[in-house]
Amino acid sequence: MRYALEDAMKNEAYRDAAVELLFQLxxxxxxxxxxxxxxLGLAPHIEEDVAFSSISQDTMGHAAMFYQLLHELGAGDPDELAHARPASDRKNAILLEKVNGPGTYLTEPHYDWAFAVVRNYFYAQAKKVKIESLKNSSYQPLAEAAVKVNMELYYHLLHWKTWFSQLVSAGGEATTRMETAMETAFGDLDGLFSLGQKGAEMVKHNLIESEDDLRKRWVQAMSPVVASLDINMPEKFGMKSGNGRDGVHSSDLQSALDTLGEVYNFDPAASW
Amino acid sequence: MVNPISFDQLTEEEKYQHFIERIEAGEKIEADDWMPADYRMTLIKLISMHGISEIMGALPEKEWVPKAPSLRRKLGIMAKVQDEMGHGQLLLRVVEDLMKPLGKSRENIIQDLLSGDLKFHNVFHMEAKTWGDAGLIGWLVDGAAIITQTNMLDASYGPYARALKRICAEEVFHAQHGEAIIMALAEGTDEQKAMIQDSINRWWEALLMFFGPGDASTTGTSKQDTTIKYKIRTKTNEELRQDFFTKYIPRVLSLGLKLPDETMHFDQESGMWQYQQPDWSKFKQIIKNNGPKSKDRLRLREISYSNNKWVIDALSAKA
Known part of the structure; x- marks a missing residue:
């Protein structure tokens, strides 16, 4: 069965599971x-700065769409959801909150491009797997959003896959750096597939497929790349830093929240 | 038109005459056309400074991108700063073609920036302390940029004129983006109103300086005569500054903001705005990379350059 907004609002268990999933997304x-x-302004060359910025805008736009769906389900104001929730309420995977490298974006940002490429590529592929599944979600507004996201995601994936393949196969320092970044990413990759404690409910209501299915499809999608680049992919992925879906987070998230909410928190009631 | 075979046989003087006749007739000079060395050098200097200013100009606003106070503002300012980087890229492509016969490339531009030989625009050496500054940059700095760039839309050098057409179209959106931020603050709480008044007080002098000195007597040199002679621009620095006043002073006042210059008024007789001159010796210092944020922002470019060297090496080894 397909659920419209009104149907979801009449079924509390369904609504709760949908809300949980939307917070993760x-x-x-x-x-x-x-x-x-x-x-921004720190990428390896100007062309990449423009392209990466465009991808980040798309991604921020997707977040805004998901917060809007949450708002419709009665979860609160989208800007408040984005800016004012404490770290313990956040449902993102820990891999995604990790800093870009030593320093801050304002002072001495010694950011790691290898980690940026690996994280973004692995995430874009995981998001692709999820979005494909969400196109068949029982929650109609989410299925419709997935179709829109999917169009942009195609380019993100292509972009990061190109960078990934070029740098992994470059040899020397580039390959070593990429291997180190992959080790970090694999260590927390399972956090991307986790659906958290309400995962079984989500699957039961056909909101999304199971974690196992999503993970399997990710491995499948990666296998030609892994084979052609001779990558040493572990049998099992980790969740070393904890499960973000449970509200467990690193101090990296807190400092990010302090920064991104600085102006908003100056006066949350004001119109900006 | 002279046919190319006989053109090669002309003396330098005749080629120069032919070139001047072409630009006088409103023809566009293209990258592969003959041009006087002086014209080429003037363009290289002007466009590389413009291009690198777009890139350095992304940095003050970039400070506010992660902090933008709503999802809508985050998306708006991300798009805006991306455009600026895009303009930088577009302009550097134009300069690269001009530099090619001299055996120089983009690498030289970046090196010249880091060594201090290539200057970037005075406004981008200033601090962007508050969210109000992020709005003001979009509104008044981009507003000022629209005025100077519109002045060159018909530049005799075709590739620059075409790049400017695209840039100006986007700058209009930027000015609207900045104005929307400022309007929200102007209609907001007392603290928000105070935030924009503070921004305008701090940015006023830099905005006056934006158009450059009125003539060479203030700073020793001025390229404006050369660029006018070669039909790259039409108006003088002072004419542009006056256009800026005419367009923006009424708007600033209509928001209930005060001008930080009490002497400022429109003189009916001369048809000119009368205002307190900024400290031009300070201007000279700022563009010599001795402004409040010059070193910090150059440091960001330097870090990006050195941290990503392995990436560039990896890409060029593959090419």
Whole structure:
């Protein structure tokens, strides 16, 4: 069965599961777009600065769409959801909140392009797998949003895959740096597939497919790249830093929230 | 038109005459056309400064991108700063073609920036302390840029004129984006109103300086005569500054803001705005990279350059 907004509002268990899933989707995109915006002006070349910025805007736009769907389900004002929720309420995967590298975006940003490429590529592929699944979601507004997101995601994936393949196969320092970044990413990759404690409910209501299915499809999608680049992919991925879906987060998230909410928190009641 | 075979046989003087006749007739000079060395050098200097200013100009606003106070503002300012980087890229492409016969490339432009040989616009050496500054940059700095760039839309050098057409179209959106931020603040709380008054007080002198000195007597040199002679621009610095006043002073006042210059008034007799001159010796210092944020922002470019060197090396090894 397909649920419209009115149907979801009449079924509390369904609504709760949908809200939980939407928080995961919104928070994932929001924090990664924020990390992308910190890169502005610091990318390896000007052309990349323009392209990366465009991707971060798309991603921020997707977050805004998901927060809007949450708003319709009675979760609150989109700007408040994005700017004012404490870290313990955030549902993003920890891999996405990690800093871009040493320093801050204002002072001595010694950012790591290898980590940026690996994180964005792995995430874009995971998001692609999820979005494909969400196109068949029982929640109609989410299925419609997935179709829109999917069109832009095609380019994100292509972009990051190109960077990934070029740098992994470059040899020397580039390959070593990419391997180090992959090790970090694999160590927390499972956080991307986790659906949290309401995962079983989400699957039961046909909101999205199971974690196992999503993970399997990710591995499948990556396998030609892994084979052609001779990448050492672990059998099992980790969640070393904890599960963000449960509200567990690193101090990196708190400092990001302090920055991104600085003006908003100056006067949350004001119109900006 | 002279046919190309006989053109090669002309003396330098005849080629120059032919070139002047072309630009006088409103023809566009293209990258591969003959041009006097002086014209080429003037363009390289002007457009590389413009291009690198777009790129350095992204940095003060970039400080506010992650902090923008709503989802809508975050999207707006991300798009705006991306446009500025895009303009930088477009302009550097134009300069690259002009530099090619001299055996120079984009690498030289970046090196010249880092060494201090290539200057960037005075406004981008200033601090952007508040969200109000982020709005003011979009509104008045981009507003000022529209005025100077519109003045060159018909530039005799075709590739620059075409790049400017696209840039100006986008700058109009930027000015609207900035104005929307300022309007929200102007209609907001007392603190928000105070925020924009503070911004305008701090940015006023930099905005006056934006158009450059009235003539060479203030700073020693001025390229405006050369650029006018070569039909790259039409109006003088002072004419542009006056256009800016005419367009923006009424708007500033209508928002209930005060001008930080009490002497400022429109003199009916001369048809000119009378105002307190900024400290031009300070201007000279600022563009020599001794402004409040010059070193910090150059440091950001330097870090980006050195941190990503392995990426560029990896890409060029593959090419």
């Amino acid at each position: 919104a928070d994932d995109d929001f924090i990664l777009a924020y990390r992308g915006s910190e890169w």
